[in-house]
Amino acid sequence: MSASSGGGPAASAVAPPRRAGGGTPVHQLGNNVVVFVADLGRMARFAVEVVRATARRPLRFGRLVDEVFDVGVLSLPIVLGSGLAVGMVLGLQGYDTLVRFGAEESLGAVVGLSLIRELGPVLTGLLVTGRAGSAVAAEIGSMVASEQLDGLRMMSIDPVHLVVKSKALALLLAMPLLSALFICTALFGGYLVGVGVLGVDGGGYLSSLESAVGFREDVAGSLTKALVFGALVGLVATYRGYRSRPTSEGVSAATTATVVMASVAILVLDLFITALWGV
Amino acid sequence: MHGVAEQGRQEGGAFHVELEHVSLAFGARRVFHDLSCSFPRGKVSSLLGASGTGKSTVLRLIGGLLRPEAGVVRVDGQDVTRLESAALHRVRRRIGMTFQSGALLDALTLFENVALPLREHTELPEAELAARVRQRLADVGLADAETLLPSQLSGGMVKRAALARAVVMEPALLLCDEPFSDLDPLNVRRIEALLVQLNERLGLTIVIATHHLASAFHMSDWMVLLADRETVSGPPESLSRDGRPRVAEFLGAEARPAEVAP
Numbered sequence: 001m002s003a004s005s006g007g008g009p010a011a012s013a014v015a016p017p018r019r020a021g022g023g024t025p026v027h028q029l030g031n032n033v034v035v036f037v038a039d040l041g042r043m044a045r046f047a048v049e050v051v052r053a054t055a056r057r058p059l060r061f062g063r064l065v066d067e068v069f070d071v072g073v074l075s076l077p078i079v080l081g082s083g084l085a086v087g088m089v090l091g092l093q094g095y096d097t098l099v100r101f102g103a104e105e106s107l108g109a110v111v112g113l114s115l116i117r118e119l120g121p122v123l124t125g126l127l128v129t130g131r132a133g134s135a136v137a138a139e140i141g142s143m144v145a146s147e148q149l150d151g152l153r154m155m156s157i158d159p160v161h162l163v164v165k166s167k168a169l170a171l172l173l174a175m176p177l178l179s180a181l182f183i184c185t186a187l188f189g190g191y192l193v194g195v196g197v198l199g200v201d202g203g204g205y206l207s208s209l210e211s212a213v214g215f216r217e218d219v220a221g222s223l224t225k226a227l228v229f230g231a232l233v234g235l236v237a238t239y240r241g242y243r244s245r246p247t248s249e250g251v252s253a254a255t256t257a258t259v260v261m262a263s264v265a266i267l268v269l270d271l272f273i274t275a276l277w278g279v
Numbered sequence: 280m281h282g283v284a285e286q287g288r289q290e291g292g293a294f295h296v297e298l299e300h301v302s303l304a305f306g307a308r309r310v311f312h313d314l315s316c317s318f319p320r321g322k323v324s325s326l327l328g329a330s331g332t333g334k335s336t337v338l339r340l341i342g343g344l345l346r347p348e349a350g351v352v353r354v355d356g357q358d359v360t361r362l363e364s365a366a367l368h369r370v371r372r373r374i375g376m377t378f379q380s381g382a383l384l385d386a387l388t389l390f391e392n393v394a395l396p397l398r399e400h401t402e403l404p405e406a407e408l409a410a411r412v413r414q415r416l417a418d419v420g421l422a423d424a425e426t427l428l429p430s431q432l433s434g435g436m437v438k439r440a441a442l443a444r445a446v447v448m449e450p451a452l453l454l455c456d457e458p459f460s461d462l463d464p465l466n467v468r469r470i471e472a473l474l475v476q477l478n479e480r481l482g483l484t485i486v487i488a489t490h491h492l493a494s495a496f497h498m499s500d501w502m503v504l505l506a507d508r509e510t511v512s513g514p515p516e517s518l519s520r521d522g523r524p525r526v527a528e529f530l531g532a533e534a535r536p537a538e539v540a541p
Binding site: 142143146147148150151152153154155156157 | 339342344368369371372374375376378379380382383384385395396399400441444448
């Protein structure tokens, strides 16, 4: 069945552009591009709907707190555990490289800059996509399949305002916090390996870290990057769930598409942000 | 098919809902071509038809959840296919709808599910709101289940809770999608009685999409039968006497009311 209408005008039952079943590879490629661009357009309109809903009252602050708990607090074990492991690996690899040049006292700077500028926001984005983004898409998709969103529409309640807004906002807000915690844990992991196992001077580790990392260009840039990734994952996850087919296969496809699309988008966006703004 | 609305005007009085020349397809599958039917105001109407003939789709068209390729769907004289968001919201405020799956929000208790439209659209004091919700839950026999989540309810209880939620705002039009499926005979009679009572007390227009012929004949003032290529409308007795093969075939598939109830 065609997707139901949003809070407002009824949905058209006209099917979206069909994928070419046959034709030349060029036809198929062209058709895929058309489908992709049309989907991007729908996602942009959905983003505008979410932003408008965010500005509308009631703010539903309690619901937002619940969602931040679900996507943020419940992601902590996986984020902290991964952060510790990544920091330890960076400590081992960094020490191995630096010791060849007699620069092992710079271990703190190498671990810190790698984490803060790059690995922290990117890996946190990928981890949150896998744990919370997929869960958000599956939850909204299940609501589509069980007609809960249509039920809301028939009560003149906008599902974007009641359901989607708080989930998207929660991902946006939780991502920088989780990224900061990931970085702190990873720095501690690097310290444990470097100072505790490999014998690097603890004061040297911390002072090289402090002197190499600038707040504005590194820390603020890192948090901004995480914020952008949070917005991206929030949008992709809610959109995929909202537009899923009302079947169990549809929910499954929405979940998979969320993980694939958001992960690739994070990596591509990271390239652009780094290339354009040097963050 | 074209004369159905006119025939209805003569036989059933003013219509609350009218579909005229509606065509609809989902991808390559055509659901309706030039469908016309109407539902009289203040009456209980049953929408009958075999599986896949589009009964639920008709309800979705009436609620503005789907937009047809062609044709007009009028609710209270307003064409819902052409309404903008705000106007459609206003029309839906006067419609209650129950879905086959119940469509209760999983995360909310039964009480909160029924209270949701009141919280969203009214500023009732909490005590008054609670009293109204509890009355509706009592009406459907769920007074002692208000703290349960939908996942803790049986299929029949979900249906009854959905009905309580649909009528809590006291709408003018109630759309029910298979309200009797998954219900035991006792609860079928309870829901029948509740719907009839709502119709009599509030003058509610009720449209019920159902396979349950006994209930349909028992309750309805008006019936619409969707067949593959035609729509047959009229009071129950006229459908019972209708000699057309499709009508006789469908009604013969289940026991007729005279054979069911003394």
